Amino acid sequence: MKLILIVIFTTILSCHNNIIEIENIETSEDTTKTVLDNNSNLTREYYLNGNVKIIGETLNGNREGEWIYYFENGKVWSKGAYINNLSNGKFTIFDEDGILFMESFYDMGKKTKEIYYKNGKFYQEVTLD
Numbered sequence: 001m002k003l004i005l006i007v008i009f010t011t012i013l014s015c016h017n018n019i020i021e022i023e024n025i026e027t028s029e030d031t032t033k034t035v036l037d038n039n040s041n042l043t044r045e046y047y048l049n050g051n052v053k054i055i056g057e058t059l060n061g062n063r064e065g066e067w068i069y070y071f072e073n074g075k076v077w078s079k080g081a082y083i084n085n086l087s088n089g090k091f092t093i094f095d096e097d098g099i100l101f102m103e104s105f106y107d108m109g110k111k112t113k114e115i116y117y118k119n120g121k122f123y124q125e126v127t128l129d
Contacts, residue, residue, distance in 0.1 A: 047072045056082075071096050083108065 035044045041064075045054040051074045056067030062085035069078040075098045080091030086109035093102040099120045105113040116124045 059084075080104075080106075087111075 035046070041057045041059060043054065043056055043058055044052060047053050049072065051072060052070050053072070054067065054069050056063055057065045063082035064084065066079060066081050068076060071077045073096060075096060076094055077096075078091060078093045080087060081089045087104075087106035088108055089106060091104045091106065092100065093104070095101045100117045102117065103115040104111055111128050113128060114126045115122070116126070
């Protein structure tokens with residue numbers, strides 16, 4: 001599906017806690033607000049309903065460590081780790097009801113294996129080159 005997005009970035013600098021808040025307003029249902037905390041390198045992105053969309057840390061502008069992505073209903077969609085902005089290790093993906101859907105395995109950005117689940121139970125494993 002093609003989406004034409006008009007993004008208006010408004011940056012609000014907060015004097016307390018050195019937090020930068022960036023508000024993104026888009027013409028799709030994917031409208032979010034991003035908060036960057038310069039003291040801890042923590043990035044939090046929120047849906048307009050206040051629920052967290054993404055939370056993770058950055059180092060030198062790159063994703064680093066565990067990142068968690070959420071559905072708008074507040075349930076976890078995906079979680080996995082990054083090293084220097086590259087996916088590394090196991091990424092777990094859930095459906096909107098919180099039931100395990102897939103696990104993907106990465107080696108420094110290269111996907112090596114996928115395991116699919118049906119209704120939370122093992123269904124199929126695919127090894128990638």
